[in-house]
Amino acid sequence: MIGKLPVKTREDLSIAYTPGVAGPALAIAKNKALAYDLTATKNGVAIVSDGSAVLGLGNIGPEAALPIMEGKAVLFKRFANIDGFPIVLSTQNTNEIVAAVKAIAPTFGGINLEDISAPRCFEIETRLKKELSIPVMHDDQHGTAIVVLAGLINALKVVGKKKESIRVVINGAGAAGVATTKLLYYYGVRKILVCDTHGVISGKRRGLTPIKKEILKITNRNNASGSLYDALKGSDVFIGVSKGNLLKASDVKTMAKGAIIFAMANPIPEIMPEEAKLGGAVIIASGRSDFPNQINNVLVYPGIFKGAIEARTSQITDKMKTAAALALAAVVKRPTTEKIIPDIFDKKVVLAVSNAVKKLAR
Amino acid sequence: MIGKLPVKTREDLSIAYTPGVAGPALAIAKNKALAYDLTATKNGVAIVSDGSAVLGLGNIGPEAALPIMEGKAVLFKRFANIDGFPIVLSTQNTNEIVAAVKAIAPTFGGINLEDISAPRCFEIETRLKKELSIPVMHDDQHGTAIVVLAGLINALKVVGKKKESIRVVINGAGAAGVATTKLLYYYGVRKILVCDTHGVISGKRRGLTPIKKEILKITNRNNASGSLYDALKGSDVFIGVSKGNLLKASDVKTMAKGAIIFAMANPIPEIMPEEAKLGGAVIIASGRSDFPNQINNVLVYPGIFKGAIEARTSQITDKMKTAAALALAAVVKRPTTEKIIPDIFDKKVVLAVSNAVKKLAR
Numbered sequence: 001m002i003g004k005l006p007v008k009t010r011e012d013l014s015i016a017y018t019p020g021v022a023g024p025a026l027a028i029a030k031n032k033a034l035a036y037d038l039t040a041t042k043n044g045v046a047i048v049s050d051g052s053a054v055l056g057l058g059n060i061g062p063e064a065a066l067p068i069m070e071g072k073a074v075l076f077k078r079f080a081n082i083d084g085f086p087i088v089l090s091t092q093n094t095n096e097i098v099a100a101v102k103a104i105a106p107t108f109g110g111i112n113l114e115d116i117s118a119p120r121c122f123e124i125e126t127r128l129k130k131e132l133s134i135p136v137m138h139d140d141q142h143g144t145a146i147v148v149l150a151g152l153i154n155a156l157k158v159v160g161k162k163k164e165s166i167r168v169v170i171n172g173a174g175a176a177g178v179a180t181t182k183l184l185y186y187y188g189v190r191k192i193l194v195c196d197t198h199g200v201i202s203g204k205r206r207g208l209t210p211i212k213k214e215i216l217k218i219t220n221r222n223n224a225s226g227s228l229y230d231a232l233k234g235s236d237v238f239i240g241v242s243k244g245n246l247l248k249a250s251d252v253k254t255m256a257k258g259a260i261i262f263a264m265a266n267p268i269p270e271i272m273p274e275e276a277k278l279g280g281a282v283i284i285a286s287g288r289s290d291f292p293n294q295i296n297n298v299l300v301y302p303g304i305f306k307g308a309i310e311a312r313t314s315q316i317t318d319k320m321k322t323a324a325a326l327a328l329a330a331v332v333k334r335p336t337t338e339k340i341i342p343d344i345f346d347k348k349v350v351l352a353v354s355n356a357v358k359k360l361a362r
Numbered sequence: 363m364i365g366k367l368p369v370k371t372r373e374d375l376s377i378a379y380t381p382g383v384a385g386p387a388l389a390i391a392k393n394k395a396l397a398y399d400l401t402a403t404k405n406g407v408a409i410v411s412d413g414s415a416v417l418g419l420g421n422i423g424p425e426a427a428l429p430i431m432e433g434k435a436v437l438f439k440r441f442a443n444i445d446g447f448p449i450v451l452s453t454q455n456t457n458e459i460v461a462a463v464k465a466i467a468p469t470f471g472g473i474n475l476e477d478i479s480a481p482r483c484f485e486i487e488t489r490l491k492k493e494l495s496i497p498v499m500h501d502d503q504h505g506t507a508i509v510v511l512a513g514l515i516n517a518l519k520v521v522g523k524k525k526e527s528i529r530v531v532i533n534g535a536g537a538a539g540v541a542t543t544k545l546l547y548y549y550g551v552r553k554i555l556v557c558d559t560h561g562v563i564s565g566k567r568r569g570l571t572p573i574k575k576e577i578l579k580i581t582n583r584n585n586a587s588g589s590l591y592d593a594l595k596g597s598d599v600f601i602g603v604s605k606g607n608l609l610k611a612s613d614v615k616t617m618a619k620g621a622i623i624f625a626m627a628n629p630i631p632e633i634m635p636e637e638a639k640l641g642g643a644v645i646i647a648s649g650r651s652d653f654p655n656q657i658n659n660v661l662v663y664p665g666i667f668k669g670a671i672e673a674r675t676s677q678i679t680d681k682m683k684t685a686a687a688l689a690l691a692a693v694v695k696r697p698t699t700e701k702i703i704p705d706i707f708d709k710k711v712v713l714a715v716s717n718a719v720k721k722l723a724r
Contacts, residue, residue, distance in 0.1 A: 063391075
């Protein structure tokens with residue numbers, strides 16, 4: 001943190017610190033909202049992780065998670081001019097994480113939860129959203145969900161299908177899978193099957209976790225069961241947030257015509273684009289920058305927080321997430337099989353997303 | 363937080379974030395200490411406050427404390443090139459503050475506690491020092507104590523008195539008063555009386571707080587009682603960390619010859635320098651930049667944390683604080699009545715202090 005003005009003389013010093021800081025301090029004491037106008041930090045975002053589910057690396061702990069949080073902070077600044085503050089935690093206990101984030105919350109304009117493992121991430125986010133008056137978003141959940149929805153909106157335009165009639169298979173019931181399922185449902189997709197490592201999540205299965213039971217309320221209306229491969233048969237969309245090398249061209253062939261594949265496992269997708277094409281897939285997206293249609297959270301989280309903080313909203317709602325996805329999709333004027341999602345360096349992206357959020361916040 | 367390199371292309375992006383961050387993350391997972399080499403944040407200092415005792419403003423709460431923490435962060439960067447991270451807390455409960463700071467500690471290289479009211483500040487600092495493996499310092503206590511000791515070392519040279527024989531009156535038994543008392547005692551000053559608003563802290567008084575009982579073990583050996591004005595009679599040094607306009611020239615006249623006055627209440631000192639001079643004081647210091655001999659914590663905390671973090675020490679010990687005071691005093695080659703303390707903008711200050719700490723840390 002450096003000052004806007006240099007500190008070269010005693011007078012500069014008295015402005016940068018006491019007695020200069022007394023003025024803004026007293027003003028904020030009278031009206032807390034002025035913290036946004038009179039400090040930099042209150043317009044920033046804490047990037048909070050317990051290091052339990054870091055990228056593809058797993059539970060590597062807080063110190064090791066720090067470079068990832070710093071990378072994220074750099075991207076916040078680069079794409080939305082938002083100051084990101086990495087915060088890594090010495091605890092992986094849900095209550096302690098909630099207490100710590102609540103304690104530091106007055107410092108920041110928003111909380112970006114990051115790389116916290118499921119199912120704890122769901123409870124932590126839910127409780128913090130309820131108990132804090134600043135926006136809280138677990139990016140692994142909603143960042144991914146929003147970009148997937150944006151990509152799907154454009155993909156459906158390309159293949160000429162409707163959200164109401166498509167059959168979607170989501171493989172992976174972790175943070176990203178659960179949030180994507182919920183957001184697609186909220187958007188109006190009605191035929192969704194979610195698979196985990198035991199196959200289709202169905203009412204016939206025993207010992208489902210609370211979050212999987214919740215998912216079941218909005219998916220699998222026919223109470224189907226079976227494997228991922230059973231689920232794929234006749235489906236229109238495959239969304240993989242799982243692990244690499246799960247599908248072959250022959251599996252894609254069992255899908256409906258005009259199949260849409262989002263194979264987002266990193267660094268090795270559930271199916272390589274070339275192989276998916278062989279199986280007849282029309283649109284193929286992945287998490288990788290070396291293939292077309294990269295699904296990357298950085299398309300979303302800078303704009304989401306920019307919009308939420310500028311509007312000083314306390315919540316990032318499902319309506320805002322959907323509006324952000326629609327706005328992101330609309331940045332691509334004429335979607336094609338090779339371009340359902342905008343380029344990350346397209347300057348229109350962050351404004352489209354943040355304006356969509358701001359409009360709803362007002 | 364911005365990157366050292368710009369993020370202009372997809373390749374830059376893959377270096378700034380995934381997969382580029384995986385390398386340092388895995389290295390730190392194997393050896394936590396590498397966080398200092400491979401991240402910026404781990405070399406930074408969290409400036410933590412609950413907003414309960416902010417400058418002269420009192421208990422103004424966390425949001426209002428934010429400008430002060432930001433000012434402090436600016437000075438950390440300006441004087442020691444250390445990144446300061448403001449953290450203001452939504453709680454003023456001791457246990458919750460300790461838990462929150464412990465939770466976020468893996469992020470930082472050190473913890474600067476700031477503007478937390480007494481007596482909670484004592485327990486919070488003591489517990490955090492015990493439970494964390496990074497340096498923790500409550501600057502209102504020890505920053506002040508170290509600069510006072512440095513000033514006193516030079517003042518004694520000017521008036522030709524010895525630490526062993528001087529009589530010191532400290533007015534104020536809050537954070538700064540208590541820490542100054544302890545550090546002067548550690549340095550070898552043996553005749554100290556501490557006064558609070560009820561007068562001299564003595565064994566004859568009832569209902570003393572635990573910290574005042576502790577102070578009694580190292581002060582007031584003769585179990586004297588009476589008012590501040592009684593205590594002043596015949597004393598060599600007055601150290602005020604209390605409030606403005608307490609003393610007159612006639613009070614100073616009751617002190618021993620060659621009286622030393624540190625009147626550090628802000629913005630109005632316990633006695634104005636001109637008035638103290640009328641009373642015969644030889645050396646007069648205050649907290650103000652418009653008089654000679656400004657006692658200002660910024661002379662100390664940037665160098666203390668720079669030294670502690672560079673040496674990767676887990677503790678800032680009394681020995682280090684004393685060494686820092688001696689080093690700070692030694693920056694003034696020939697102390698005079700008008701110059702017992704270096705100028706804040708003297709570039710030798712931060713190196714003198716940080717090297718003193720580093721030397722002992724090794």
